[in-house]
Amino acid sequence: METPILSVRNLVVEIPTRHGILRPVDNVSYDIHAGEILGVVGESGAGKSMTGNAVIGLLNRPAHIKSGEILLSGQPIHSLSGDALRRLRGKRMGMIFQDPLTSLNPLLTVGEQLTETIMEHLDVSYAQALDRAVAALDEVGIPAARARINSYPHEFSGGMRQRVVIALALCAEPELVIADEPTTALDVSVQAQIIALLKRLCRERGVAVMLVTHDMGVIAEAADRVAVMYAGRLAELGPVRDVILNADHPYTAGLMASTPLASQGQKRLRQIPGSMPRLGQLPMGCAFSPRCEFAQDKCKQDPGPTRETCNGRAACWFPLSSTAKQEATQ
Amino acid sequence: MNPIVKVENLDRVFDVSKPWLNRVIERQPKQFLKAVSDVSFEIERNSVYALVGESGSGKSTIGKIVVGLLGKSGGSVEINGVDLETETDRAKVDAVRADIQMIFQDPFASLNPRWRVRDIIAEPVAALGGNTDGLAERLLEQVGLSAADASKYPHEFSGGQRQRICIARALASEPKMIVCDEPTSALDVSVQSQVLNLMSDLREEFGLTYLFISHDLTVVHHMADKIGVLYLGRLVEEAPRDVLFASPKHPYTQMLFDAAPRMDGFGREVEPPKGEIPDAINPPSGCAFHPRCPLATDLCKQKQPQMRKHGDTRVACHMVE
Amino acid sequence: MTTQKTSQSRLARAWDSDLAYSFRKTPVAVVSAVIVLVLILGAVLAPWIAPLNPFDPASLNLMNGFTPPSTPNAFTGETFVMGTDDQGRDVFSTILFGMRISLFVGFSAVFLAIILGVTLGLLAGYLGGWVETIIMRVADIQLTFPSIMVAMLIFGIAKGVTPPEYRDQMAIWVLILAIGLSDWVQFARVVRGATLVEKNKEYVQAARLIGRSPVAIMLRHILPNVLNPVLVIATISLALAIIAEATLSFLGVGAPPTKPSLGTLIRIGQEYMFSGEWWILLFPAVTLLALALSINLLGDWLRDALNPRLR
Numbered sequence: 001m002e003t004p005i006l007s008v009r010n011l012v013v014e015i016p017t018r019h020g021i022l023r024p025v026d027n028v029s030y031d032i033h034a035g036e037i038l039g040v041v042g043e044s045g046a047g048k049s050m051t052g053n054a055v056i057g058l059l060n061r062p063a064h065i066k067s068g069e070i071l072l073s074g075q076p077i078h079s080l081s082g083d084a085l086r087r088l089r090g091k092r093m094g095m096i097f098q099d100p101l102t103s104l105n106p107l108l109t110v111g112e113q114l115t116e117t118i119m120e121h122l123d124v125s126y127a128q129a130l131d132r133a134v135a136a137l138d139e140v141g142i143p144a145a146r147a148r149i150n151s152y153p154h155e156f157s158g159g160m161r162q163r164v165v166i167a168l169a170l171c172a173e174p175e176l177v178i179a180d181e182p183t184t185a186l187d188v189s190v191q192a193q194i195i196a197l198l199k200r201l202c203r204e205r206g207v208a209v210m211l212v213t214h215d216m217g218v219i220a221e222a223a224d225r226v227a228v229m230y231a232g233r234l235a236e237l238g239p240v241r242d243v244i245l246n247a248d249h250p251y252t253a254g255l256m257a258s259t260p261l262a263s264q265g266q267k268r269l270r271q272i273p274g275s276m277p278r279l280g281q282l283p284m285g286c287a288f289s290p291r292c293e294f295a296q297d298k299c300k301q302d303p304g305p306t307r308e309t310c311n312g313r314a315a316c317w318f319p320l321s322s323t324a325k326q327e328a329t330q
Numbered sequence: 331m332n333p334i335v336k337v338e339n340l341d342r343v344f345d346v347s348k349p350w351l352n353r354v355i356e357r358q359p360k361q362f363l364k365a366v367s368d369v370s371f372e373i374e375r376n377s378v379y380a381l382v383g384e385s386g387s388g389k390s391t392i393g394k395i396v397v398g399l400l401g402k403s404g405g406s407v408e409i410n411g412v413d414l415e416t417e418t419d420r421a422k423v424d425a426v427r428a429d430i431q432m433i434f435q436d437p438f439a440s441l442n443p444r445w446r447v448r449d450i451i452a453e454p455v456a457a458l459g460g461n462t463d464g465l466a467e468r469l470l471e472q473v474g475l476s477a478a479d480a481s482k483y484p485h486e487f488s489g490g491q492r493q494r495i496c497i498a499r500a501l502a503s504e505p506k507m508i509v510c511d512e513p514t515s516a517l518d519v520s521v522q523s524q525v526l527n528l529m530s531d532l533r534e535e536f537g538l539t540y541l542f543i544s545h546d547l548t549v550v551h552h553m554a555d556k557i558g559v560l561y562l563g564r565l566v567e568e569a570p571r572d573v574l575f576a577s578p579k580h581p582y583t584q585m586l587f588d589a590a591p592r593m594d595g596f597g598r599e600v601e602p603p604k605g606e607i608p609d610a611i612n613p614p615s616g617c618a619f620h621p622r623c624p625l626a627t628d629l630c631k632q633k634q635p636q637m638r639k640h641g642d643t644r645v646a647c648h649m650v651e
Numbered sequence: 652m653t654t655q656k657t658s659q660s661r662l663a664r665a666w667d668s669d670l671a672y673s674f675r676k677t678p679v680a681v682v683s684a685v686i687v688l689v690l691i692l693g694a695v696l697a698p699w700i701a702p703l704n705p706f707d708p709a710s711l712n713l714m715n716g717f718t719p720p721s722t723p724n725a726f727t728g729e730t731f732v733m734g735t736d737d738q739g740r741d742v743f744s745t746i747l748f749g750m751r752i753s754l755f756v757g758f759s760a761v762f763l764a765i766i767l768g769v770t771l772g773l774l775a776g777y778l779g780g781w782v783e784t785i786i787m788r789v790a791d792i793q794l795t796f797p798s799i800m801v802a803m804l805i806f807g808i809a810k811g812v813t814p815p816e817y818r819d820q821m822a823i824w825v826l827i828l829a830i831g832l833s834d835w836v837q838f839a840r841v842v843r844g845a846t847l848v849e850k851n852k853e854y855v856q857a858a859r860l861i862g863r864s865p866v867a868i869m870l871r872h873i874l875p876n877v878l879n880p881v882l883v884i885a886t887i888s889l890a891l892a893i894i895a896e897a898t899l900s901f902l903g904v905g906a907p908p909t910k911p912s913l914g915t916l917i918r919i920g921q922e923y924m925f926s927g928e929w930w931i932l933l934f935p936a937v938t939l940l941a942l943a944l945s946i947n948l949l950g951d952w953l954r955d956a957l958n959p960r961l962r
Contacts, residue, residue: 043518043519043521044489044518157606159606160606187385187545187607189384189585189589189603190606192590193603195602196599196600196602199599214519215591216519217591217595218591220592220594220595221591221592221596221597240596241596244594254520255520256593258519258520258522259519259523259548260526260548260549260551261548261593261594268530269523269526269527270523271520271523271524272523273524275488275491275521276488276518394856397860399856399859399860423862424862427861431860432856432857434853434857435853436853439852439854440856441854442854444875444876457861457862458862496857499857503861
């Protein structure tokens with residue numbers, strides 16, 4: 001099988017605090033292949049954004065990578081210096097954040113920002129860079145790109161601004177794009193446009209996309225595979241249809257069941273009791289065990305292995321689909 | 331039975347002009363934003379009425395006007411037959427104030443961080459000089475927390491627990507009606523279902539009426555009895571839930587339903603909607619939706635469509651026959 | 652019994668709080684706090700720990716004038732740790748008593764500035780409209796003058812309206828008024844800014860919803876939540892007020908020579924700087940420096956520790 005664009009192996013991110021060491025990302029492994037969108041879902045504080053930040057080297061001190069490997073097309077990047085990482089960012093890794101305003105410089109025109117990024121990472125003249133910038137804006141669907149290249153970020157609407165950010169992330173032709181809640185700040189109709197754009201670019205360019213979001217609907221429509229995170233750990237990883245329809249991990253199953261669905265009508269929602277524990281107060285065994293209806297003594301003592309299941313992988317002693325299968329065979 | 335809330339031809343204009351000196355220097359006229367125009371609806375007792383719309387649709391503005399946090403520019407809002415803004419009888423105003431409460435979007439900003447939970451929950455009653463003995467403890471248990479939580483501070487709770495505290499505060503004055511402004515959009519999915527279930531339970535137990543404001547169609551579908559769809563400050567369609575979801579009449583409602591991501595929409599490829607919400611300061615002429623509407627005609631560009639009845643639906647569109 | 656328990660746990664909670672932890676982990680803050688504490692204690696306890704009372708003419712011996720530090724006087728054989736000034740006053744004692752005046756003026760002036768600034772800032776931020784316009788324009792205009800000039804102006808006016816025989820008595824109060832009035836602007840600005848943020852938060856809307864009066868909302872809801880920046884500015888203002896008092900006294904418009912503050916002492920001392928009696932200037936000046944610098948460093952630490960964005 002070909003080398004994945006991004007390969008994260010047993011990644012551990014730690015934050016030392018006065019109350020002890022927190023692990024916002026704990027032993028997480030996944031691959032993203034070219035032309036694939038990996039959705040990363042989880043509740044706030046589950047570690048999904050922190051995983052993305054670790055990959056692009058934007059962890060804020062005192063958070064740091066404790067162990068594990070991050071490979072970009074087979075090349076280890078977790079131990080690179082700040083300078084080397086900055087060169088990789090933009091050139092080989094693009095970023096799209098939730099708030100387009102924070103990723104654009106308000107004092108420079110979008111053309112200046114685009115050409116600057118292009119000339120920094122590609123060996124082209126200014127005229128060529130300008131042409132590429134116009135083409136990039138064109139590609140993300142900004143009408144009259146040639147005319148609007150001299151506009152400032154505040155002259156664009158929210159949706160158009162996020163398109164500019166996407167153009168900026170893609171203009172140096174990176175292999176990997178990390179999109180952290182790219183549509184959370186946008187309206188439903190604009191969100192649909194941006195998701196469609198991301199899917200098209202991923203397919204046409206063969207870019208690997210890591211799509212971090214809390215919206216299961218967005219994941220269902222956009223992602224090929226999905227990684228579900230809970231309290232810093234990867235609860236489940238698998239093809240999106242299998243994970244949503246047939247979850248292995250009780251947390252994923254509970255999450256799906258508690259999302260109101262139009263087809264269910266007004267009957268009572270299933271709910272997972274309690275809420276995700278804070279990082280400093282994780283239980284000893286599986287982090288989900290206090291809320292899990294299937295939890296047994298074993299779960300409360302040992303977090304359990306991550307095992308292969310028929311969907312993919314799940315970090316659970318008693319994955320649902322395999323128990324269901326066992327019950328069926330008995 | 332007469333409706334608990336009656337909103338008629340509600341208008342709200344915001345002055346968004348620059349400061350006087352800038353206006354004089356730049357020779358600009360005053361600018362106004364019409365956040366709500368000509369909105370009329372009624373809410374039946376013991377029902378859930380939902381207002382949906384995207385940003386700038388005026389849904390939160392309407393909610394604030396209904397509870398009396400914002401004044402109105404025109405039209406009337408009556409709660410139990412009393413208009414909070416024009417009513418002069420202090421006793422009637424206090425009675426209505428106790429009858430209507432609000433739950434806010436952000437559970438982190440809606441609780442005073444320097445107050446104990448007990449004082450936060452009891453404030454609506456204490457403000458009216460009522461007896462607050464054991465009130466907070468009783469309400470906390472009602473919303474699924476423990477009585478011992480009353481002496482804690484808000485920062486000791488998670489987002490979902492804080493929203494429960496907000497609900498307890500809203501219940502303190504034994505209201506008949508609660509305006510819920512995006513009550514779950516700041517919460518995680520697994521917590522959202524807890525809060526929605528709690529709200530449904532409380533509604534049955536206390537015979538509450540909800541005005542439910544949200545942009546999330548799945549949540550609205552789950553909660554609402556009747557739904558009003560807003561676009562750029564105007565009500566474009568209103569219908570009972572099942573009617574609306576089975577046959578949306580207004581092109582905007584149809585677009586909204588198509589664009590919303592669906593959990594069962596694996597790899598769904600739909601033509602994304604055209605354009606964005608226009609600038610509310612200079613809205614398009616005629617029907618505000620016409621620049622994005624696939625059915626738009628010259629009539630739509632010139633004439634503002636009026637709300638008309640079609641079976642159980644009220645819709646403002648020239649093209650619906 | 653129960654009250655004792657809660658007060659104990661409150662103390663334990665305070666010790667365990669992030670602020671206390673940050674304090675323990677910042678050596679600069681600890682050292683500054685110790686210096687400030689020692690100086691304040693020295694000032695408060697001056698009547699008991701000072702060897703002489705410099706305000707009591709009976710205890711003065713002109714023969715002791717210009718005694719160098721830690722050297723016996725040629726005529727009387729008395730020894731003074733920090734020497735004596737021209738009138739034979741013990742410099743160490745005058746510093747202790749001078750600090751009393753400096754600190755009293757500083758604390759009172761900041762207190763006045765806080766009362767004024769916080770009230771006006773809350774009103775401007777919460778009410779908005781023309782109330783805000785008037786308050787903030789007055790503040791803007793005052794900011795265009797150096798605060799020391801404002802203080803001198805106020806001092807001059809006050810001096811003009813008080814009868815000469817009361818002037819020395821009134822001098823301290825006029826100082827407090829002058830410094831306090833020139834200092835309220837930054838409190839008003841910060842409180843207004845914080846109020847603008849807080850008043851749009853939903854907990855304030857929830858209070859408005861149930862018909863709470865604006866005064867109740869401002870005092871009970873908003874005020875407790877805007878006090879953090881006030882505390883930071885108050886600390887730094889205290890250092891500035893002490894320096895402003897010293898400046899005014901140095902210029903001869905502050906504390907009178909009969910009741911000298913640190914600034915007055917420095918003014919007296921600088922007259923003898925080049926004639927060899929360096930100690931009369933040096934010790935008050937170093938004390939002022941240590942006091943102002945320590946308070947300032949404490950303020951810097953407080954600002955960093957209370958600012959969640961920097962943490």
